[in-house]
Every structure is written in structure tokens, then in C-alpha cells.
Amino acid sequence: MQTLTKWFGLILLLAVLGGLVLWAVTDSQQTQTSGEDTNTLQVATTLPPYATFIERIGGERVDVQTMVPADQSPHAYEPTSQQLQRVVGTDVYFSTGTQIIFEEQWLADILENAGDPQVIDTAEGVALLEKDHDHSHEASQDENHTHDHSGEGEEHKNRDHDTEAKDKHHDSHSEEKHDQHDHSEKHADSHAENHEENTEGGHEQNKDTSFDPHVWTSPERALKIAENIKQGLVEADPEYQSTYEENYAELRDDLDELDRRAQDLNRSLFVVDHPAWGYFAEDYGVEQVAIEEEGKQPSPQRLQTVISRAREEEVSHVIHDPQVNRRAAEAVANELSNVEIVTLRPNGKDYIETLSQFLNALESS
Template sequence: MSVKRFAWLLLPLILLVTAACSGETYEAPPADADVNVAVSILPQQYFVKKVGGDHVSVLVMAGPGVNPLTYEPPKGQFQALKAREIYFLMGIPPETAWLTDIQEAAPHIQRVDISQGVSKIDNDPHIWLAPRLVKIQAENIAQALMAADPAHEVDYRANLEAFQVELDRLDKEIRQVMTENGAEGKLFIVGHPAWGYFAADYGLEMVSIPEHATDAQLQELASLATRKGVETIFYQRGFDEESPAKLANMIGGRVVPLEPLNPNWEANLRSVALMLAKSVR
């Protein structure tokens, strides 16, 4: 084993010990792949692994059970970025708060914004929830990996092509679900407005409950829900759950969680599509 390879294998252990000594234990995933990267949220990990396959190791900043908007990464997690060559940015608000610490901990790391080329609606950051937009993000990921690891360009291109086919198939399946359930043009109500791109692509209308909604605002939404025959109010764990519950109670309906950060990205979108299609019939 070369000295360089041995040093890279030791680095995660060194970072773990350093973090523990500072009182902030963080166990980073191994940084022993051809390209070692970091991402902000779990769906990005799904995309990077689809394109990179076994050639990449991925560190996720806001992991399972974490609300990225309120998450404060420990110092040890920032230190673990020393062993990463690329940070794939998504263009979400927390990245701005983390940027200074990222630069201080890993000034060498290449920052690649995978939202480049995506046409955003009202600066909505939830671009990972529409397969059509994920195709653009996957292309950005592939370009960065090929530049960082040209020896495996053929693999990255093949993986990208296969992923694009999967995304087209998923898009077609979701459209079919909406058509079969007569969902086009129908309205759904959410506690957190994460599903705007999904709604726009599949002919739905998303209405979100205002942050810190007043009783008057909830009453207005209840009247809308009654007129439109809405019986299900969707919410996101880690965000305001009280207002969706109150609204559901006002209309005699139910609350159901939608999870935009589910790491099983493709299966999650299929499940969400079916839930929304059935709820707006």
C-alpha cells in the first residue's frame, strides 16, 4: 500500500479522534473511494450514488431525522470535510449558514452547485422533488465527477444514462397515476410548501398553510378545503404540526405526513404521488 493511500485511510480516524478531543464526536463515513464528496441533504446522496456508484463515498451534512433549516453541524463534521474533494451544494438556505465553517475547515474543497441550470419558481429550493429537474442535477454531478476522476469517465457516463432512463420512467409513472385518479387540476393543502415543483409538473395545485397561521387564516383555508372536497391535510415532521392538525380538525379530516427528505428518493416519490392522487379525487 502506498504512503499516500495509507494516509488517506488514516485521515477519517484522525478526524474522529480530533473531534472527540474537542468534545464533539462525529464519525465520518470512510473517505477511501476514488472521489470523496459531501452533500447537504439525503436525496442528494441518492443522486450522487446513482451517478458515482462504487467510485464515490458520500458524507451527508443533514442526515436522518435532522431538519436542515435548524441543524447546526458539530465542529467534527466540518473537520471531516478535510478528507473530501467535492462539496455538492443544492442551493438551500442552510448552506449559506455553513459556508464560512466549510471554507475554514476545508479551503481546498471544490464547491459544485448542482442547481445550476434549474429554473426556480419564486426562489423555491425544493428542486429535488421533480424528476425532470433531477435530470439537470444529475448531469451537473456527472460533469464534476468526470472532471475529478477522468479514469472512470466511462462508468460515470453509463451511470448517468441509466439514471436518466429511470427518471424518465418515474416521470411517466407519476403522470399515469395522476391521470388514472383524475387528479389533474386538483388542490392539496400542506403545512410546509416543499411540493411546488412536483405540483407544477403534474398538474396539481399546492396551497400551503402560512407560517404561524392565525385562526382567521385557518378558517379561510377550512372554507377552501370544504369547497374543494379536501379531506387530508399534509404536514412535514420537524416543522409546524399544530396548524395542520387544527385545520384537519376544523374540516373533520385527517393529517398525513409527507417526507421530502426521505433517503429512498424514488420509492418516496412514487408513494407521495399515489397519496396525493388518492387524496384529491
């Protein structure tokens, strides 16, 4: 009996010791995991396409918070208290640099709440288009209708302008690398003058911002945005420069392919319900014909004009932005033969797929 008691005591002691060892190992692993999470670069940005670029370049080294969800408009969205809490301790904020209303109204507060992180202007070196020069022209049945190009008062016929713009774009690609494109110096200077950050990292509120914010919709300019993001990550986290360089090279290959396809387009125009593709139109020499008028549903006259232009150019797709009412796109499509409505979210997170589908629509139009 005494021997049995000794054995029982020994077994109990071993069980207790085993439990202590297991607890120590588990606690050590949790501490290590916590340390790894702490070492991850905490990053925030405004829009989903930028988050995509950051995640592609940063990989597992970054934890990204996106302030404006893909199904919300950056012109009206207000960050939630949970979002403001999640950005506390952010190391780097990648801004769009386009004076987009959300950043004009909220960026200073976000940065203060986050603890004044480093701010990277992803539009650095990217020429911005003024809103009256986003290629969402007033559609006109008059073959000789003109528009003001770059605010310089230079008039072109639509066909002449499209041809010249496309030729100019092809020439620039054959002579220079992507990061050396010669965009309009006037717009670049305008961006430099109007995009100075204040000491709090924000801008003065300006609801009537003069720039088209959809700069990422052009693969050509997306290449520069991605380069700025890569450089920002390297500056913030130089120990992992080689990782960022390698990941950026892979993303650049994908963007180069989109850029190549865009250069090869053989279209003079495309039809959209919301004019979010002005940078694409500008960079690749095509005309964006928008159905809506200054953010409002089109008049009957406008609808007829767009329908006539689309029929004349044998357009087979109308690009619909799900953030706007679908009725206008349907009104145009219903008046044309074999026209498909393609729903694309310009500010969605799956950038490569969105641009690929957009190009598919234009290539088959």
C-alpha cells in the same frame, strides 16, 4: 533425546516462519485496502436527497458526507466539529445552488476546512422560483382571487392557471427531452445573476434569501440536478466515466417514471402544512395550498379557508412535514371526512420512495 530436541527446534522454527508469512500477507492486504479507501472519491453535499443522487450515480467509487441531517432544518442547523473534521480532504462538494441559508452561512467555512475542494453547482441550468412564486398561495374562498405569476403581474383565476400550466407542461414534454425543458428565462437569469460563487466558494451571507430552496421536490428539475451531479463526477474522476454514465441512466429511469406519474395527475390542488412542494406545483400545473402562514401556525380564518378549499376539491390527504407541528394538519383533517394525514420528509434521503408516496397521496385524492 537429542533427536527429540532437534524435532522440537524445527517445529518451533516453522511456527515462527509461518507467523511471519501470515503477518506479511495480512499487512499487505491492509495496505491494499487502505489504498483502495484512499482512491475512493471523497464527496460532500448539503442535503440528504443530493447524497442519494450522488450515491446512486457514484456507487462504490464515492464516499459521501451529508452536512445537514434529514431530521434537521437547513435554515437553522450548524455543523458539528465532527462533521467539519470528516470533510477534511474532500475532493468535490456538491452545493444546492439555491442560496439556502445553511450554505450562505457555512459553505465558505466548510470548503476552507475541507481544503478547497472542487465545487459543483447542482442548480446550474435549473430555473429557481422566487419565494413569492412557490404556488403556496394564500387560500381564498373567492373564486376570482389572483396571484402574481413569475413577478410579472399577470393575473389568473386558479382554475385557469392550473389548466394552462398543465397543458404547457404536457406540450413541453412532448416536444423536448427532459434536459431541454424551457423554464422561465426570467428565473434562470435571476439565478445566474444571484448565484455567482466568490473566490472562496461561498456566498455573501443573506438570511433573507429570495429563492425557494426545495428545488429537488420536482422530478423534472431533479433530472437536471442528477445530470449536473453526473457531470461533476465525470469531471472529477474521468477514468470512471462509463460507470457514472451507466448508474446515471438507471437513476434517470426512476426519475422519468416519477415524472410520468406527475404529468398524469388529475388534481387541481393539494394541501400541505409546510409549503415545500412549490416546484412540483409549478412544473405539473397543480396548486399547493399551505396551512401555515409565513412559517407560523395558521390563524382561525386561515384554517377555515383551507378547510373550505379542501372540501370543495374533495381532498383526501393532507401532507405533513415532520419538521413542523402536526396540530395544524390535524385541525384540517378533523374537519373533513375520510382525510388521511400522510407524513413525508421532503429532505429525507430516500428520495424515490418519498416522491412515490407523495404521488400516491395525490393520485388517490
